[in-house]
Amino acid sequence: xxxxxxxxxxxxxxxxxxxxxxxxxxxxxxxxxxxxxxxxxxxxxxxxxxxxxxxxxxxxxxxxxxxxxxxxxxxxxxxxxxxxxxxxxxxxxxxxxxxxxxxxxxxxxxxxxxxxxxxxxxxxxxxxxxxxxxxxxxxxxxxxxxxxxxxxxxxxxxxxxxxxxxxxxxxxxxxxxxxxxxxxxxxxxxxxxxxxxxxxxxxxxxxxxxxxxxxxxxxxxxxxxxxxxxxxxxxxxxxxxxxxxxxxxxxxxxxxxxxxxxxxxxxxxxxxxxxxxxxxxxxxxxxxxxxxxxxxxxxxxxxxxxxxxxxxxxxxxxxxxxxxxxxxxxxxxxxxxxxxxxxxxxxxxxxxxxxxxxxxxxxxxxxxxxxxxxxxxxxxxxxxxxxxxxxxxxxxxxxxxxxxxxxxxxxxxxxxxxxxxxxxxxxxxx
Numbered sequence: 001x002x003x004x005x006x007x008x009x010x011x012x013x014x015x016x017x018x019x020x021x022x023x024x025x026x027x028x029x030x031x032x033x034x035x036x037x038x039x040x041x042x043x044x045x046x047x048x049x050x051x052x053x054x055x056x057x058x059x060x061x062x063x064x065x066x067x068x069x070x071x072x073x074x075x076x077x078x079x080x081x082x083x084x085x086x087x088x089x090x091x092x093x094x095x096x097x098x099x100x101x102x103x104x105x106x107x108x109x110x111x112x113x114x115x116x117x118x119x120x121x122x123x124x125x126x127x128x129x130x131x132x133x134x135x136x137x138x139x140x141x142x143x144x145x146x147x148x149x150x151x152x153x154x155x156x157x158x159x160x161x162x163x164x165x166x167x168x169x170x171x172x173x174x175x176x177x178x179x180x181x182x183x184x185x186x187x188x189x190x191x192x193x194x195x196x197x198x199x200x201x202x203x204x205x206x207x208x209x210x211x212x213x214x215x216x217x218x219x220x221x222x223x224x225x226x227x228x229x230x231x232x233x234x235x236x237x238x239x240x241x242x243x244x245x246x247x248x249x250x251x252x253x254x255x256x257x258x259x260x261x262x263x264x265x266x267x268x269x270x271x272x273x274x275x276x277x278x279x280x281x282x283x284x285x286x287x288x289x290x291x292x293x294x295x296x297x298x299x300x301x302x303x304x305x306x307x308x309x310x311x312x313x314x315x316x317x318x319x320x321x322x323x324x325x326x327x328x329x330x331x332x333x334x335x336x337x338x339x340x341x342x343x344x345x346x347x348x349x350x351x352x353x354x355x356x357x358x359x360x361x362x363x364x365x366x367x368x369x370x371x372x373x374x375x376x377x378x379x380x381x382x383x384x385x386x387x388x389x390x391x392x393x394x395x396x397x398x399x400x401x402x403x404x405x406x407x408x409x410x411x412x413x414x415x416x417x418x419x420x421x422x423x424x425x426x427x428x429x430x
């Protein structure tokens with residue numbers, strides 16, 4: 001063991017102490033009661049560095065492998081004790097601590113042939129960079145901002161990326177090893193397993209993000225619709241309160257006309273009162289005031305494509321949330337209106353909506369004319385005809401999600417002229 005190997009050990013210890021301080025600052029780890037034990041374990045895992053670098057005669061192959069495992073993996077245990085938790089962010093910090101020195105060493109190898117000196121330069125570079133980052137954070141007072149950013153990071157994704165960088169560093173390091181075949185067996189083969197895990201992890205994260213984006217799009221649209229429907233209800237209630245305010249005056253006027261035997265004028269006055277009240281103009285009576293507003297809104301939208309929205313039956317007010325009812329009916333009617341809008345003729349069209357509930361079940365049926373071929377897939381979804389496929393085609397999927405939520409069933413059918421959506425959902429007792 002040479003002086004340079006001991007210098008590498010000292011620089012490595014300094015690098016780890018700065019790194020832990022930086023991690024504690026950025027990630028807002030509380031000061032651990034057993035932090036001194038953590039520091040002791042951390043330094044203990046670094047002590048084999050001179051032996052690993054110089055490989056003295058007394059160090060057998062098995063001992064060298066054991067010391068390397070302690071050096072590489074013991075640090076994770078030390079971090080867990082230091083930060084008093086074993087979590088994804090501790091794993092993230094562990095991976096982040098592993099690959100920078102290795103990257104620096106790979107950059108030095110083509111210019112510095114002696115491995116010990118190369119290690120010393122790599123760890124010294126890491127110390128300087130970490131110290132500069134720490135000083136910059138303290139001078140700019142951006143600790144709180146960085147903590148917020150770190151909290152918002154998708155840790156699984158970043159852990160996967162760091163793992164990939166570490167694997168890449170191992171591959172590059174292997175090319176510079178004299179005993180390339182032995183290094184391949186020890187490190188590169190396990191790294192290939194890690195690479196496979198990384199690929200599957202990225203696929204899983206991508207699927208999860210797509211599902212979240214779909215849910216966010218659905219909920220955003222639903223919130224907008226809910227606000228619009230409640231605004232219409234408030235308008236109706238406001239008009240009703242205004243009418244009720246004048247009700248006594250109207251009664252006095254009518255009584256005066258009747259007392260004066262002016263019956264024709266009294267009837268005319270009643271007609272005028274009726275025309276003043278938009279409350280009486282409500283086109284739908286579904287039994288659910290939210291759905292009444294929704295139906296009126298959708299009927300206005302359907303009128304723009306020369307279509308009338310017909311409704312029969314009743315909609316429940318208990319057993320299913322108004323949000324879920326709106327998801328079903330708004331998406332189903334929007335799809336029907338879109339289908340009617342593809343008619344190039346001027347003929348009037350009808351969308352028929354039926355709803356009912358009995359014996360603990362809610363039944364919903366909608367039929368509309370179609371003017372192009374509708375492809376119903378095996379999973380009961382419909383292929384969207386819109387060019388922006390990433391942000392459309394969720395309507396039926398959202399409906400089916402609600403149906404599944406209420407342990408229901410859905411049936412979709414389409415022939416050359418008509419599309420039918422038939423649902424039944426189990427109402428909840430609470």
